[in-house]
Each structure stands twice: as C-alpha cells, then as structure tokens.
Amino acid sequence: MATDGAIGVFDSGIGGLTVVRSLMDRLPFEDIVYFGDTARVPYGIKSVATIRRFAGEIARFLMQRDVKMLIVACNTMAAVADDVVRECAGEVPVIDVIDAGARAAVAGSRSRRVGVIGTPTTINSNAYAERIHALDRGVRVYSAACPLFVPLVEEGWLDHPVARMTAREYLKPVLAEEVDTLVLGCTHYPLLKPLLQRVVGRRVGLVDSATTTAELAADELRRQGLAREAGKPAHRFYVTDVPLRFEAIGERFLGRSLGTVEKVDWAVD
Amino acid sequence: MATDGAIGVFDSGIGGLTVVRSLMDRLPFEDIVYFGDTARVPYGIKSVATIRRFAGEIARFLMQRDVKMLIVACNTMAAVADDVVRECAGEVPVIDVIDAGARAAVAGSRSRRVGVIGTPTTINSNAYAERIHALDRGVRVYSAACPLFVPLVEEGWLDHPVARMTAREYLKPVLAEEVDTLVLGCTHYPLLKPLLQRVVGRRVGLVDSATTTAELAADELRRQGLAREAGKPAHRFYVTDVPLRFEAIGERFLGRSLGTVEKVDWAVD
Incomplete structure (x- = not known):
C-alpha cells in the first residue's frame, strides 16, 4: 500500500x-x-x-x-x-459511519445525554448505543427512528412545512430527555441539517456522520x-x-x- | 382449467x-x-x-x-x-390493477376529467393515461406523483396532520383541473382513502384499484x-x-x- x-x-x-x-x-x-x-x-x-x-x-x-x-x-x-x-x-x-458518529458524540457531549436518530433498522440494531457505550459507559443514549426522513430528502422537501412538522413529531421524545448532542445516524440526514438545527434549537449540537x-x-x-x-x-x-x-x-x-x-x-x- | x-x-x-x-x-x-x-x-x-x-x-x-x-x-x-x-x-x-382502474375511471367520470395519482415510476410511465385513452380518447387525464404516500402508509400515519398536509400539497394541481374522479394508482393508497376523500371533497369520486x-x-x-x-x-x-x-x-x-x-x-x- x-x-x-x-x-x-x-x-x-x-x-x-x-x-x-x-x-x-x-x-x-x-x-x-x-x-x-x-x-x-x-x-x-x-x-x-x-x-x-x-x-x-x-x-x-x-x-x-x-x-x-x-x-x-x-x-x-x-x-x-x-x-x-x-x-x-x-x-x-x-x-x-457509526464509529465516526459515536466518537464525535462522546467527544462533543458535556451533559453526557446523547440523542440518536436513524432509519428503523439502524435504531433497532442498537449499534450507535453499543459503540457509544464501548467508548464511555456513562453516556445516556436516547434513540428515535425517523422512517419518513429518507423519502422527504429524496423528494427534496428539505425546508418544507411537512418536513418541519415531521421532524418536530419525531424529535419530541428525544428532546424531552434534554440531550445536548444529536447524532444524525443516516447518510441522508445531512441534507436536513439546517431544518433539524432549527427544530432542536441552538443548545443541541448536531453530529453529522458525513x-x-x-x-x-x-x-x-x-x-x-x-x-x-x-x-x-x-x-x-x-x-x-x-x-x-x-x-x-x-x-x-x-x-x-x-x-x-x-x-x-x-x-x- | x-x-x-x-x-x-x-x-x-x-x-x-x-x-x-x-x-x-x-x-x-x-x-x-x-x-x-x-x-x-x-x-x-x-x-x-x-x-x-x-x-x-x-x-x-x-x-x-x-x-x-x-x-x-x-x-x-x-x-x-x-x-x-x-x-x-x-x-x-x-x-x-392499471386496466381495472382505467376502466372504472372511464365508467365513473361524468365530466370526463380524471385525476391519477401514483408513485413517480407509475406516473412517469404514463400507463394510466394510455389505458384510459385506449377506452375513450375524449377523457382528459391529469396526473400527480405522490412519492411520500407509500412511506406515510408504511409509517401508519393514515390520519395524521403530516399526511393531510402532504395530500393537500400533492393534490392541489390535480384538483385545480376540476376532475370529478381520482384514480388511486398505487396499491398502498386504499389505506389513505378516508383521508383522501376528505381532502378532495364529496364531489370527487375515488377509484380504488383494489x-x-x-x-x-x-x-x-x-x-x-x-x-x-x-x-x-x-x-x-x-x-x-x-x-x-x-x-x-x-x-x-x-x-x-x-x-x-x-x-x-x-x-x-
């Protein structure tokens, strides 16, 4: 090599x-x-x-x-x-991408309360939580599957009222856990980053796995x-x-x- | 046989x-x-x-x-x-399903103005318009691709505000053409039928290909x-x-x- x-x-x-x-x-x-x-x-x-x-x-x-x-x-x-x-x-x-996202989340979270969003398969696999816990067992991980985000991105509705309403609904339970870091655990999600940043507010840092x-x-x-x-x-x-x-x-x-x-x-x- | x-x-x-x-x-x-x-x-x-x-x-x-x-x-x-x-x-x-939907649309439309909704592939194929025109050349066909309907159905958001807002957006151009019949040109869509009927109003008949x-x-x-x-x-x-x-x-x-x-x-x- x-x-x-x-x-x-x-x-x-x-x-x-x-x-x-x-x-x-x-x-x-x-x-x-x-x-x-x-x-x-x-x-x-x-x-x-x-x-x-x-x-x-x-x-x-x-x-x-x-x-x-x-x-x-x-x-x-x-x-x-x-x-x-x-x-x-x-x-x-x-x-x-999971390894990269897990490392950045652990390095970036001060409150040690991290949210992870992804497709149902990724979230059900529990892979982000496992990799985060392998780095730091003390970090609490709160996950949410967001099955509509991929089709919304492919439709190009990156800043559409439908995308905003969907994001608010999906993120509500994760935000209720007062995470300070949110991992975008799907390669489609970087395109929704500006919208997601507005929905989560300035105090939550987004970890974009790209x-x-x-x-x-x-x-x-x-x-x-x-x-x-x-x-x-x-x-x-x-x-x-x-x-x-x-x-x-x-x-x-x-x-x-x-x-x-x-x-x-x-x-x- | x-x-x-x-x-x-x-x-x-x-x-x-x-x-x-x-x-x-x-x-x-x-x-x-x-x-x-x-x-x-x-x-x-x-x-x-x-x-x-x-x-x-x-x-x-x-x-x-x-x-x-x-x-x-x-x-x-x-x-x-x-x-x-x-x-x-x-x-x-x-x-x-296309043949069945086309026949029912031609039989059901009085104004001979028919709307067709489906996935991007179905709509781009122009298959419904061709089959409808093979039955009656005088029928005007107005189509709209609705790529988010399948994921919405699979998410189970059959009567969700996000589904309603999405339906209103997708159907607006078709309804503006004053169709009296709307063909649900996708096998997922019958599950959205009650919501779609409310969005199109009582004067538009829905043709459910199932x-x-x-x-x-x-x-x-x-x-x-x-x-x-x-x-x-x-x-x-x-x-x-x-x-x-x-x-x-x-x-x-x-x-x-x-x-x-x-x-x-x-x-x-």
Missing part, C-alpha cells in the same frame, strides 16, 4: 454521496471510488444474512480496485456487517502515512442500476456534478 | 395485499396464492429490463401453482411488463365459467424476504391475520 491508492466508499444507494462530498472537501487530493448498490437498495428492510452477503460482495469489488482505505458509508451495513468488511479488507484500514467520517478518515490516513498532499484527484462512481431521477438526486447529495457513473452488472437483482 | 384453481396475485412487496383483501371480500370461496417480492422491493426505482425479468420469474412461479387467473397487483409491473406476464400465462386470464380489480376478477371468472360458488378457501402467501415489521404492516394491509407466510429463496438478491 502507498499514498497513491484510492479511498473506497460504499453504500446501499446514493446516501453515501454525502460522505463523499465531505471527503472531497476535507481531502481534496485523494482519489475516491464510490460504490452504490442502487439495484438492491434499500438494505434496511432486508434480512441480516442478506445484508452481510451484499457487504462482502461490495468490499471484495472495491478491494480489487487498488484502495488504501475502505469507508462503510451505510449505517445498515456498518451495524450488521462490520466484521465481514474488515475480513475482506485485510491490512487495509476500515472506517464506518463530516465526522471525513475527519476520522483524514486522521487515519495521516497516522498511517497514507495521505496524499498534492495532485489532481480521480473520482469514480459505480452503481448497480441507474434509477429514475438518479442524477438529480445524486448531485443534490454530492453538492456538485457527478461526472461519469459506471453501471456494473454483477449485482443487478 | 377448472373452477378449483387458485387466483394468483403478485406484487413487488406487500401493497398487493390490499387487492387480496378486496378479493377475499368479493370472492369469499376462491383460493388465493399471493407472491410478494419483499427481498427486491421497491421495483419503482429499478430499470425496465430488470422489472420485466422479475415479472417473468414471478409469473412462472405462480403458473406452477395451479392458478386459474393471474392478477398483477403492482402498478410498476402492470405498466412495463404486462406483455411478459401474458406470455407466461398462456390461456390463463390476466388482470392488472376494489375495482376484485370486481373485474369476479366478472371475468363468471364470464369464463371459472368461478367457485361454495367451499372453504385456502390462502397462501409467499415472500422472498421477511422484513422488519412485515407482519404488522401486512396485517394492516390485509385487514386480518396473515396466517402462514412461506419464504422462497430463488429471488433473495
């Missing part, structure tokens, strides 16, 4: 592009290979055995593309298939002497299907033009 | 259970075999080639189970794979001498994955207990 490998980032769909966006901002010289399993999204409703199999397939695909780091930019895979990915990765460092993952990746690359300090980066995007509105939604997530997207066929169904 | 075959009903997920519910009410003596491709749902975001392949696989699976009629209870498959299903079915009659499909099935069975007039029916349910909250959501759709659900493995990914 050397500084010239790419960072491999993967997700069940396009949500992980929010992580890519943060990586591009934080590590502007690094090559990035993104894999989004758009043909089989959403993973959240699939069985654990199926998700673990898919995670292994994707990790192996990226390992064949000269990566120096793997980033699991999918809360569902990070929750139930972390060990599968690490086994495929061998010596290559692996970072995941920026915290990019931060952790930067630390890890530097620590292992793998960071690239100059050069024009290459960004490649692989998907398993090119769905309706893919480009429009993808570019909203990435905050810029997607460039070339390659469709791979080995996982079409 | 004889009166003792089952009615085969299929959908990409569990939405088609609203059609099964209407069939149980309308045809209480008929055996029903349901197939829900829960491992690969939602189809709406997949490519047409993929959807056609899946539709063929499912139709062949049901044809091996002694069916006397096939019902495509999935708007996405009905829109893009109707011919594939009919080819697999051979002599067995095929009915689909009940219209059951009606069309009953007519067709009678016409072909295939109807069963007595006996205790058997209801079988096949799915390709058993996702989180499957039973709770399934029973809400079906309006009764699901009974035995069998998981088949040939389409797990």
